[in-house]
Amino acid sequence: MNRYAVSAQALDAAAIEALVRDDAHGGMVTFAGIVRARADDGRAVRGLSYEAQAEMAVAEFEAIAREASERFGDCSIAIHHRTGDLAIGETAVVVAVACAHRGAAFDACRFAIDALKERAPIWKRESYVDGTAEWRENACGESHA
C-alpha cells in the first residue's frame, strides 16, 4: 500500500497507521474525517460524493508531508482520501502521522489535514435527504472537519 493515495476503496485506518508506525517514532496521531448526518447549515445529509484529480492530489499529499517534516521535524506521514459515493458514517480521509514525540505529531497532523482541505484538488458533492445536492467548497482557515 502506498503512503499517499486517492482511492474508491473503503479506507482502513489501522492499515494506514501501520504504514507510518516504526521504532523511530514514539508519538502517532491519526485524523479520520467521517461523513456527518447533518450539513453545517443543519440540512439532513444523505451522502457525499468525492471527485479528485487523483495524480495531482497524490502529488499534493507528498508535498504536504515534506512540508510537515520541514516544519515539525522528522515525521512519517500517510494520507489517503476516498473518491466516489460515501454514506453517512463512512471514512472520507485518513491522515496518520508518526513523530518522535506527541507534540510534533499533533501539530503535523493538524497541519496536514488543514493543508489538504485548502490545496488538494478534491471536490465534494453533498446530497441531501430532501433530494437536492450541492458542490461544497472548503472555507480557507476554517477548522471544521
Add this chain to the structure above:
Amino acid sequence: MRVSVVAFARLRELLGFSQRSLVLPEAASVDDAWSAIAAEAPAIRELRGSTRIACNGAVVDGVRRLRDGDELSLLPPAGGG
C-alpha cells in the same frame, strides 16, 4: 495547435464535458484557452478568479504559453476532507 481540457466537479457540470479537445492559435496562453471555453459557456465566465488551472499536472498562471498536446485541468476551489 490542439490542447486537451479536463474539467472537474462544478465546472464539469456547468461545461457539460469532462474532457474535450480545443484548437487554439499558436502561442495562445492559458487565459486564451479559458476565454475560448467561456465564450461557449456563459455560466463559467465569473469563475476564472476562483479556478486554478493546471497544465500537465502543475498549476500555472494565466499568462503561461501553451504548446500543442498540453493537457489543461480546470480545478474549482477545493472541497476535500
